[in-house]
Amino acid sequence: MSESSAVRDSRPGVGSSSLFSLTGRTAPVTGSTRGIGRALATGLVRAGARVIVHGRDPERAATAADEIAREAGAAETSGSADAGGPDTAGAGAAGSGSTLSVGVDVTDPAAVDAAIGEIEAEHGTPDILVNNAGIQRRAPIAEFRDEDWDALVATNLSAAFYCARRVAAGMTARGSGMIIQIGSFQSQLARPWIAAYSATKGGIVMLTKGLAADLAPHGIQVNALAPAASPPSSPGPSSRMRSSPPGWVGAPPPGAGARWRSWSARWSSSPRTRAPSSTARRCTSTGA
Numbered sequence: 086m087s088e089s090s091a092v093r094d095s096r097p098g099v100g101s102s103s104l105f106s107l108t109g110r111t112a113p114v115t116g117s118t119r120g121i122g123r124a125l126a127t128g129l130v131r132a133g134a135r136v137i138v139h140g141r142d143p144e145r146a147a148t149a150a151d152e153i154a155r156e157a158g159a160a161e162t163s164g165s166a167d168a169g170g171p172d173t174a175g176a177g178a179a180g181s182g183s184t185l186s187v188g189v190d191v192t193d194p195a196a197v198d199a200a201i202g203e204i205e206a207e208h209g210t211p212d213i214l215v216n217n218a219g220i221q222r223r224a225p226i227a228e229f230r231d232e233d234w235d236a237l238v239a240t241n242l243s244a245a246f247y248c249a250r251r252v253a254a255g256m257t258a259r260g261s262g263m264i265i266q267i268g269s270f271q272s273q274l275a276r277p278w279i280a281a282y283s284a285t286k287g288g289i290v291m292l293t294k295g296l297a298a299d300l301a302p303h304g305i306q307v308n309a310l311a312p313a314a315s316p317p318s319s320p321g322p323s324s325r326m327r328s329s330p331p332g333w334v335g336a337p338p339p340g341a342g343a344r345w346r347s348w349s350a351r352w353s354s355s356p357r358t359r360a361p362s363s364t365a366r367r368c369t370s371t372g373a
Contacts, residue, residue, distance in 0.1 A: 107182070108133035111208045113201070115139045115191050115248060116218030118149035121267060121312055125215055130157035130182035134213065137204060143188025150186035157182060191218050191244035201251040210255025210262070216245035216289075217267040223278040234281050241285035242292065249296055249307075257303040264300075266293045266309040273311070286311075 107129060117126040118140040126136045130153060138153060140146035158181060189200040204211060219241045222233040249264050256262030271279060272286040290309055297307040 106133045107213075110134045110212040111137070111204065111210075112213035112215065113137040113139060113187070113204060113211050113248070113252075114215040114217055115244065117153075117215075118142075118145050122215070122217035123149065123153065125217065125265075125267075126184070127153050127157050129213070129215075130154065130184060133182045135183050135185065135208060137211075138184050138186045139191070139218070140186075140188060141190055143186070146186040146188045150184040154182075154184045157184075191248060192239040194247045197244075197247040197251055201248070205255060210259055211252050212261070213263045213265065214248060214252045215265045215267065216248055218244050219267065219269075219285075221279070221282055223282075225278060226280050229281055237281050237285050238288075241282070242288045245289060246292060249292075253296075253300060253305070256305050257300065260304045262300075262305040264296060264305065264307045266307070268293070268309045268311045270311045270313050 110133070112126075112129050112134045114122050114126045114129065114136060116122040117136075117138045122139075126138055129136045136150075136153070138146055138150035140149065187200050187204070189196045191197055201211070220236060222229075222237055224230070224233065245266055249266075252262065252264070256264075266289050268289040269283075269286040271283045272290050275283065290311075293307055293309040300307055
């Protein structure tokens with residue numbers, strides 16, 4: 086993995102020093118090369134965390150990791166951290182965050198185990214896991230293909246289970262940790278053509294509650310965020326934009342991740358979570 090450091094942003098409400106510090110904390114964020122995952126990864130870097138930027142394509146993940154580091158603090162320093170070797174990268178300003186990258190198929194449990202194992206070997210058990218990886222497939226239910234159903238369940242639900250299961254052992258042994266699941270407001274709202282997608286996001290809500298029940302006694306907090314629609318990766322108006330009453334959908338605001346960091350501040354202020362809980366919070370912006 087390669088690592089890039091980012092100094093803290095000094096702008097009010099954006100820099101980590103204005104809220105709290107995640108210096109020394111390690112946080113894999115699945116599906117973080119774009120969209121909601123990228124916004125959350127950027128916010129965590131600004132708070133001082135070492136963020137593992139994830140994507141299926143290793144080159145794309147590496148590029149995104151470098152870009153996030155620059156966006157978070159415009160740092161010029163970078164380096165590498167070889168598996169099993171010393172961490173010599175990310176030697177930026179004191180309290181600065183950094184990024185690494187990993188390319189892995191999170192729908193493959195063996196690949197997840199290997200990737201988390203490499204992270205643990207280099208940096209210890211992750212302090213924060215953000216399960217964000219997800220896809221969308223749309224079709225009338227009578228025309229919905231088996232392969233699309235399988236892909237939705239594998240990416241949106243099974244991947245979150247595999248990643249949470251893998252980090253849970255180390256978090257339990259340590260007695261602390263935080264798992265964030267990215268759900269959707271579609272878990273509570275029925276709309277045409279996305280019954281399968283809504284089912285997977287409803288599954289995330291119950292997976293979150295079940296994980297919280299299992300892990301709360303070990304000082305591990307598990308929560309779900311339920312964002313509204315976010316912009317498509319391709320340019321031009323989408324059906325989501327056209328169907329939205331104001332004609333727009335959520336987008337990362339300036340200082341994306343600041344409110345996310347503020348919400349998490351109580352947990353981060355202590356090495357051990359005092360009141361593990363499970364909640365599903367509806368957000369109207371990817372910066373929530």
